[in-house]
Amino acid sequence: DTEVTQTPKHLVMGMTNKKSLKCEQHMGHRAMYWYKQKAKKPPELMFVYSYEKLSINESVPSRFSPECPNSSLLNLHLHALQPEDSALYLCASSPRQGTEAFFGQGTRLTVV
């Protein structure tokens, strides 16, 4: 398996909802990332896990909460989001931090 798989592909949620985004890879990569991408902009780093430990939190609001249950899985828990949080959320993995990164197909999130 040479892919990064994200679910769901699309998500519409209200501002009071709680939802989770999931990401999975079976390439043995030890670094996993969450990115946020707005239209016509580059991906913006949110979180980095290296060897299942959170190594960077790029000052992301607490309404986004990452979790790395094991070396193959990465979750992003969402709570009390704002309409401006609507974006494409991309998961990526790399053999280790600082090496080539491969992206999942993303979750298109709309907050209403």
Added chain:
Amino acid sequence: GENVEQHPSTLSVQEGDSAVIKCTYSDSASNYFPWYKQELGKRPQLIIDIRSNVGEKKDQRIAVTLNKTAKHFSLHITETQPEDSAVYFCAAIPNYGGSQGNLIFGKGTKLSVKP
């Protein structure tokens, strides 16, 4: 910290022509430079990369060159085809500092190949 500048922001070429996208970086400690292609509504896809100990790398119609002294690197696409139309992002990974080990992206170039 690292800063990556990318030019041009849009590029339109005729099918069969060549396309060149240029990036500069600020941190001389950066040592890995990937290029991603993102088609509309799809994921960024790694198309080619180069490390700081190499000056040029080629893969079929795509090539990347790196000038460490000038701190710039370029993507060259020859014999462009309509399916090359996409947004291309350059990136750099610094070797130390606050962004160590993380992709720092340029703002992207929207390439349109006209048939």
